[in-house]
Amino acid sequence: MKVLIPKQHGAWAMLVIPFFLGMIGGGAHVRHIPLFIGWFFLYLAAFPLTMMVKKKKTAFYQKWALIYSVPAVLFLLAAVWTLPALVWLGLSLVPLFLVNLYYAKENNDRALINDIAAIIVFAAGGLAAYWAGDGRLDGWGWFIFIQSILFFVGSAFYVKSMIREKKNKRFQYYSWSYHLILPFLSLAFGAGWAIIGFIPSSLRAWLLYGRKLPVKKIGIFELLNACCFMLAMGVFLLNI
Template sequence: MKLFLPKQHGAWAMTIIPFWLGVVDGGFLWEHIPFFIGWIFLYLATYPMLLLFKKKKIEFYKKWTMIYMIPALLFLLFPLLKMPSIIMFGLLMVPFFLINAYYTSINKDRALINDFSAIFAFSIAGLASSYLGKGLISYETILIFIASVLFFIGCTFYVKTMIREKKNIQFKWISWGYHALLLIISLTFGYWIVAIAFLPSLIRAMIFYGKTLSPMKIGIYEIINSTLFFVVIIIQIVFLK
């Protein structure tokens, strides 16, 4: 049986990076392993679940929603039993899921608001994994959450300038200005390590703009950029501790 998998390959970085940054921040517990597995299955389940709102191939999407949702719920029982209050993070994700469902139902999956909503939901997973480790949401945790949200919003702007908005000069300046602003704000508040984490994003947004890159090459460069962000933010976490 061929697996039914999400087509948004960039979403995998958003699924993985905030979660493990939260683990680094909060401290690793063995429950993080089933938590992460459950989180992956939950992400896989939301893809066919959202497609149900298109009201096409209902039975097919129902089947795949259940195939992924059942193991998701089973694995997520481990962190829930460890710390029942962690369910609040799942509830925080619900409004963002509803936004995604709305945009899916009107066939505007690529709308910016839809992308931003997904980014917030993915980043909330980082809050949850950190909370599981230390039982509270600290200032450092909030900083990591904000950094993750801002980074992936930048990725969204960049990818759009390379594909769907590549002929939109106004969008180019929005992307460049946004990435530059991230550096300025980080340095203004004294977070020079965070500024370093954002720097490769600005460089690639400017250097690659206007170049003809295949979606595969764009994806590969984004994996490299996301890895750099992940490593540097870990250094920031260690520095704050």
């Protein structure tokens, strides 16, 4: 039986990096194990659920939604059992998932608003990981959450400007404008010297736009860029 894996390869960085930063900021705890496993399977389950909304191969996607949802629920419940307050964070993400379902139903998954809704959900993984480690939620947890959103929204702008919107001059200016203010937004929300993790994002948005790069190469560059962000933020959090 062929395993069903989501096709959005860039989403893996969004899944892992905020969570990893949350662990660094809040400190490692044994509850991170069930929390991450549950988070991982929840991401896997979200894909067949959105495909079911599109009414494509409904029986096939129902099967995989069930296969992934069962371990997701079990492991997340194990994490929530040790820190019940996490359930409030989970409930707060439901409206954002409904946004994703709406755009899936409209067959407009690549809409920027849909991407931003998904990015906020992924960034909340960092919030949850920080909370799970520290046992409480303070300004540093929100710092990780906001910085993750700022970075990955920039990634969404850039990738769209290079692929789906590459002939859209207006979108090009949106991307350039966002990346112009991105380091300053990061700094305004407390990045300090970790602002250097955002510099490669701005440079690649300006310097690579218009170049005929294969989609695979664009993806590799984005992975390297995400690693720069993670490294800068990780070192910064270790030294606060």
